[in-house]
Amino acid sequence: MSWGTKIYTWFYGNLVGKDEFGNKYYSSSKGKRWVIYKNKIESSKIPPEWHSWIHHTVRNTPSKDGKRFLWQKQHQENLTGTKKSHRPEGSL
Numbered sequence: 803m804s805w806g807t808k809i810y811t812w813f814y815g816n817l818v819g820k821d822e823f824g825n826k827y828y829s830s831s832k833g834k835r836w837v838i839y840k841n842k843i844e845s846s847k848i849p850p851e852w853h854s855w856i857h858h859t860v861r862n863t864p865s866k867d868g869k870r871f872l873w874q875k876q877h878q879e880n881l882t883g884t885k886k887s888h889r890p891e892g893s894l
Contacts (some may be wrong), residue, residue: 803838811838819863821849827856827863846880 803811815828815836824840825847835856839847848856851864881887 803843807836807838811836819852821852821864823847823849825852827852844879849877 811828814830816830817826818829819827821827826838827835828838829835835858837848837856854860855863
């Protein structure tokens with residue numbers, strides 16, 4: 803987080819929620835929405851329900867009960883370039 807983002811958050815940010823990864827979500831009175839990441843800044847760390855909120859697809863913040871279907875998996879960030887990335891048989 804840059805100093806500019808930190809100062810803007812202090813003056814104009816209203817904390818609206820946190821996700822299971824520790825990311826904090828803010829909004830301003832003018833309708834601007836942003837996220838402060840817990841560790842490394844990586845946009846793929848935002849879960850789908852918060853992604854839809856931050857891009858103004860839904861008006862309300864995600865519910866805290868977090869009801870999911872049995873077939874839904876836990877959200878993971880993009881693993882490309884890491885040791886956990888998918889490597890099909892025969893790849894380098």
